[in-house]
Amino acid sequence: MKKLSIEERLGFNKFNVDDDEAHITINKEICRTCTEKPCLYACPALLYNLNEAGEMTFDYAGCLECGTCRVVCQKQGAIQWNYPRGTFGVQFRYG
Amino acid sequence: MSEERFDCIIVGAGPAGSAAALTLARAGLEVLVIERGLQAGSKNMTGGRLYAHALQKIIPNFWEEAPVERRVVKETITMITPSGSVSLDYKSQRYNQEPYHSFTVLRAQFDQWLATKAEEAGAVIATGVRVDDLLRDDQGKIIGVIAGEDQMLANVVIAADGVNSLLAQKAGLRGELKDIHVATGVKEVIELPRQVIEDRFQLTGEEGAAQLFVGRCTQGIQGGGFLYTNKNTISIGLVITSGAIGKSKIKIADLIEEFKTHPNIAPLVTGGKVVEYSAHLVPEGGLNMLPALYTDGLLIAGDAAGLVLNTGYMVRGMDLAIYSGIAAAQTVIKAKEKEDYSKTSLSHYQELLKNSFVMKDLETYKNAPAFMEQTTRIFTTYPQLADNILYKLFTVYGTPAQHLLPMVMGELKKNNISIFDLVKDGIKGVRAL
Ligand SMILES: Cc1cc2nc3c(=O)[nH]c(=O)nc-3n(C[C@H](O)[C@H](O)[C@H](O)COP(=O)(O)OP(=O)(O)OC[C@H]3O[C@@H](n4cnc5c(N)ncnc54)[C@H](O)[C@@H]3O)c2cc1C
Ligand code: SF4
Numbered sequence: 119m120k121k122l123s124i125e126e127r128l129g130f131n132k133f134n135v136d137d138d139e140a141h142i143t144i145n146k147e148i149c150r151t152c153t154e155k156p157c158l159y160a161c162p163a164l165l166y167n168l169n170e171a172g173e174m175t176f177d178y179a180g181c182l183e184c185g186t187c188r189v190v191c192q193k194q195g196a197i198q199w200n201y202p203r204g205t206f207g208v209q210f211r212y213g
Numbered sequence: 214m215s216e217e218r219f220d221c222i223i224v225g226a227g228p229a230g231s232a233a234a235l236t237l238a239r240a241g242l243e244v245l246v247i248e249r250g251l252q253a254g255s256k257n258m259t260g261g262r263l264y265a266h267a268l269q270k271i272i273p274n275f276w277e278e279a280p281v282e283r284r285v286v287k288e289t290i291t292m293i294t295p296s297g298s299v300s301l302d303y304k305s306q307r308y309n310q311e312p313y314h315s316f317t318v319l320r321a322q323f324d325q326w327l328a329t330k331a332e333e334a335g336a337v338i339a340t341g342v343r344v345d346d347l348l349r350d351d352q353g354k355i356i357g358v359i360a361g362e363d364q365m366l367a368n369v370v371i372a373a374d375g376v377n378s379l380l381a382q383k384a385g386l387r388g389e390l391k392d393i394h395v396a397t398g399v400k401e402v403i404e405l406p407r408q409v410i411e412d413r414f415q416l417t418g419e420e421g422a423a424q425l426f427v428g429r430c431t432q433g434i435q436g437g438g439f440l441y442t443n444k445n446t447i448s449i450g451l452v453i454t455s456g457a458i459g460k461s462k463i464k465i466a467d468l469i470e471e472f473k474t475h476p477n478i479a480p481l482v483t484g485g486k487v488v489e490y491s492a493h494l495v496p497e498g499g500l501n502m503l504p505a506l507y508t509d510g511l512l513i514a515g516d517a518a519g520l521v522l523n524t525g526y527m528v529r530g531m532d533l534a535i536y537s538g539i540a541a542a543q544t545v546i547k548a549k550e551k552e553d554y555s556k557t558s559l560s561h562y563q564e565l566l567k568n569s570f571v572m573k574d575l576e577t578y579k580n581a582p583a584f585m586e587q588t589t590r591i592f593t594t595y596p597q598l599a600d601n602i603l604y605k606l607f608t609v610y611g612t613p614a615q616h617l618l619p620m621v622m623g624e625l626k627k628n629n630i631s632i633f634d635l636v637k638d639g640i641k642g643v644r645a646l
C-alpha cells in the first residue's frame with residue numbers, strides 16, 4: 119500500500135477549525151533554547167516544524183488533539199495547551 | 214448562575230462517562246453529561262477491541278443492538294523483522310458463543326450509541342461544550358463546573374474526561390503526565406469490501422480478527438502495532454511510548470506509513486482506501502501511575518484515572534473505563550442516600566474498585582510497564598532472533614544442515630545474548646505478565 123503524505127492523511131479528516139482562538143500556542147523564545155525538540159518527531163500531525171531560519175513554527179489547524187506535544191515538551195511554559203472550544207477541532211467519523 | 218443543582222455532573226461522554234450516566238439515571242438521579250465534541254464519540258479513538266464483560270453488566274446482550282463491528286474469534290501475535298515475521302495464531306470457536314468475549318468497535322458510532330442509552334434512561338447530555346474549570350465553594354469543596362460563561366452546580370462531579378484529564382489536574386489529584394507514563398497511538402482506518410476482509414483474514418459472517426505486532430513496526434522503539442478487522446474497514450496503527458519517540462528521532466507519523474508497506478502487512482491492506490487518520494494518548498504506567506481517585510465532591514474514572522492495562526499482548530481500557538464509571542455512579546448513589554459528598558463518603562469508590570477486576574488486574578500486571586521499559590530486547594533482538602532461527606529451520610539450500618541446539622546457540626551468540634539473558638528475561642517476563 120502506498121505511503122501517504124501527512125497532508126493527504128489529514129485531508130481525510132473532518133476539521134472545524136476555530137479561526138478566532140488557537141487552542142495550542144508555543145513560545146518561540148523558549149523553543150530556541152530547546153536542543154532536543156522532541157515535538158518535531160512526536161506530533162502525529164507533524165505540526166511542529168523548523169523554518170529556514172531554524173525557528174520553531176506551529177500551526178494548530180490539523181491538530182488531532184492527542185496531547186503528545188504537551189507531554190513530550192520538557193521546557194516548562196513553552197506550550198500552552200488546551201482542547202479546542204466546544205464543537206471545534208477534529209471530528210472523527212470512525213474513531 | 215442557574216439555580217438548578219444536579220445530583221451529578223459528568224464531564225466526558227466516552228465509555229466511562231456514559232456508563233456512569235446510565236447507571237445514575239436508572240437510579241433516578243438528575244444527571245448532566247457535558248461533552249466537548251459535536252457528538253459523543255467524535256473526539257474519541259481506540260485501537261479497536263472492546264472486552265464485553267463490563268458493558269454486559271449494565272446492558273445485557275448489548276451486541277444485539279449496539280453498533281459493534283465484529284466479534285473477535287482470532288488472535289494473532291506477530292514478531293516482525295525487516296525481512297519477515299513470526300506469528301502465533303489462535304482461533305477459537307468458544308469465542309463464537311454467547312455471551313461473546315470481545316468485539317471490534319469504531320468509537321464515533323459506539324460512543325454515540327452508549328450516550329443515547331444514557332439519555333433514554335433520563336440523563337441530560339450537553340454536547341459541543343468544553344468544561345474549562347471546576348467550581349468550588351468557600352471551603353474549596355468542588356460543587357460544579359465552569360464552561361465559558363456558564364457555571365453549573367452539582368453535588369458530585371465525575372471527571373471522565375480521558376487521558377489528558379485537565380480536570381483531574383485542576384482538582385489537584387494529579388500533576389503533569391510524564392512522557393514515560395503515556396504512549397502515543399496513531400491509527401488509520403482503511404476501507405475494504407467486506408468479502409475481501411473475510412477472505413484475507415479467514416473469517417466468516419460476523420467473525421473478526423485481532424492482531425498485535427512487536428519489533429520492526431516501531432523500529433525497535435518501545436511499543437507495538439495493532440490491527441483489527443471491522444465490518445468494511447480495518448483499523449491499523451501503532452502505540453509507542455511518548456517519551457521514546459522524541460529520543461528516537463524517528464517521526465511517528467512516518468512509522469505508521471512504513472508499517473503499512475512492510476511486505477507482510479501490505480497484502481493485508483492492499484487495495485484499501487484510507488478514510489481516517491487519528492491519534493490519541495494511552496495511559497500505560499499501570500498501577501504505578503494511579504493518582505488519588507477522589508476528593509471532596511469529585512471522582513475520576515476511566516483514562517482520566519489512568520485505568521488502562523497495556524501488557525504488550527493486549528491493550529485494555531474500555532472495559533476498565535465502563536466498570537469504573539459504574540462504580541463511580543454507585544458511589545454517588547450511596548452518597549446521595551447519606552447526603553454526604555465528602556471525601557470520606559466518596560472513598561467507597563476505592564473500595565468498589567479494589568474488590569473488582571479493575572484493581573486486581575492492575576495489581577497482577579503492575580510490573581509489566583517496567584519490564585517492557587527495561588527489556589528493550591523484546592522490541593529489537595528477539596524478533597530478529599526468532600526470524601533467524603525459523604529461517605534456518607525451514608531453509609534447505611543444499612548447504613550442510615545443523616542440529617537445532619548448536620544452531621540456536623550460534624544465533625544467540627551472534628546477537629550477543631547469553632542463555633542467562635534469555636532465562637532472566639523469560640523469568641522476568643513470565644512474572645510481569
Ligand atoms: C491507539 C489506542 C489503542 C487502544 N486499544 C484499545 C483496545 O483495543 N481495547 C481497549 O479496551 N482499550 C483500548 N485503548 C484504550 C481505550 O481507548 C481507552 O481506555 C478508553 O477510550 C477510555 O475511555 P474514557 O471514557 O475513560 O475516556 P475517553 O474515551 O477518552 O472519553 C473522554 C471524553 O471526555 C471528553 N472531554 C475531555 N475533556 C473535556 C472537557 N474539558 N469538557 C468536555 N468534554 C471533555 C472527550 O471529548 C471524550 O469524549 C486504546 C487506546 C488507544 C489510544
Ligand atoms: S519540545 Fe517544547 S520547547 Fe522544545 S521545541 Fe518543542 S515546543 Fe519548543
Ligand code: SF4
Binds near residue numbers: 142162163
Ligand atoms: S495535540 Fe497532538 S496532534 Fe495536536 S499538536 Fe500536539 S502532538 Fe500534534
